[in-house]
Amino acid sequence: MTRVLVIDDEPSILRALRINLTARNYEVSTASDGTSGLAAIARERPDAVILDLGLPDMDGTQVIHGVRGWSATPIIVLSVWGAEHQKVAALDAGADDYVTKPFGMDELLARLRAAVRRAAPAPDEPVVTTQDFTVDLAAKRVTRDGADVRLTPTEWQLLEVLVRNRGRLITQKQLLQDVWGPSYGSESNYLRVYVAQLRRKLEPEPSRPRYLLTEPGMGYRFQG
Amino acid sequence: MTRVLVIDDEPSILRALRINLTARNYEVSTASDGTSGLAAIARERPDAVILDLGLPDMDGTQVIHGVRGWSATPIIVLSVWGAEHQKVAALDAGADDYVTKPFGMDELLARLRAAVRRAAPAPDEPVVTTQDFTVDLAAKRVTRDGADVRLTPTEWQLLEVLVRNRGRLITQKQLLQDVWGPSYGSESNYLRVYVAQLRRKLEPEPSRPRYLLTEPGMGYRFQG
DNA sequence: GCTGGGCGTTAAGGATTCGTCAAGACCGGC
């Protein structure tokens, strides 16, 4: 049974999540502030964490940092509408995904399932396959319809970062720094150009992306 | 019993790995810096090495170089998230795989199993055949249209590295260091000259290569 | 309805890298 820890200070949300998650066969525990949340993670080693960014005692990103030093437990962040900088900071700190309040329970459950599935078994082979193309990380090779797809170095690096974090949202800053180096943080024009080129080479309908998704204001995500 | 050496300077990681690996029936030994790590590898000849790139006394890639001169022991690298250039350097130096910290124990174990499995049986295909020529790795012989092709020592080494990694892209740094030695890393002019010579001797149309492909900006690939 | 910001798309230049050739350096055998 999958164990989930919910960290939130609003009793109504705690109750709603407990009911819905328990009904889906999750084992739920709760905490209402960052301090007890961190303690609970260390004590219970949950399979996933749902974390509200607005806590009474500390900033949510501090909780993430406190966890990421020693654990890779998937963390899904809840945040109020419009706090964009907060979400970006949380993702940069190592959160796996985020949901905006007020949220639909179905969406949250879907993202939770995805996060848990992603974390569970590590893929042995460095080959990622989709319905339209395959990416061989070790051989640095991309195949589509049986034919090789030619990628430039920059295109390849960008694709590699996204594919290695399949399903996970990567912020623009993270992508820029991984591909172009630590001194690049805001030249998001590069990203738009190269994501467009990747889509043109990989997507069946480049104008309606299915794999290389953009999360407006946040970053990009490779959806396998 | 498979023997694993862990080189890391963080006691908590050493402890965690020792516990988990021992529980899986691995025989574990540890070292906390590069110098003693290299000594331990030479002394114990482990079946695999788990190496943290952030060591107190030397860069992790230097450790890899120090090992790769005389041993093919699989090396799995641990690195912090986002240090892409570091990972590339480690893979270029000869690491077999890498895991990003914080890591899931399951993932690390899976990659360790894969690395050991890859290393254990070395069923080197002694003869590689293409439509236009054949390469006998054991006899160090190349035949084309029934006649032997004369290769100089350097040409042969270069061809051997590429053929042994059939289908895989090999970075120019890797090729240079495998053929010319560890101190050569950026003299890519050598590569251009010798790849051209190989193409002239092996390709049906040297100006339109079919087997010895170049991936601009990255390296070369032998396409069977 | 207008405006501004973020995103997608395209194209052109300038910079980098690659292929090719050839001449000189090096080295072992005779």
Place this chain on the structure above:
DNA sequence: GCCGGTCTTGACGAATCCTTAACGCCCAGC
């Protein structure tokens, strides 16, 4: 010392890639 073969080095046009700017689109906010 001579000589054949091999390796290094430099230079150049050609191919490729990166950068940058401009423009259109969509959507939110006023």
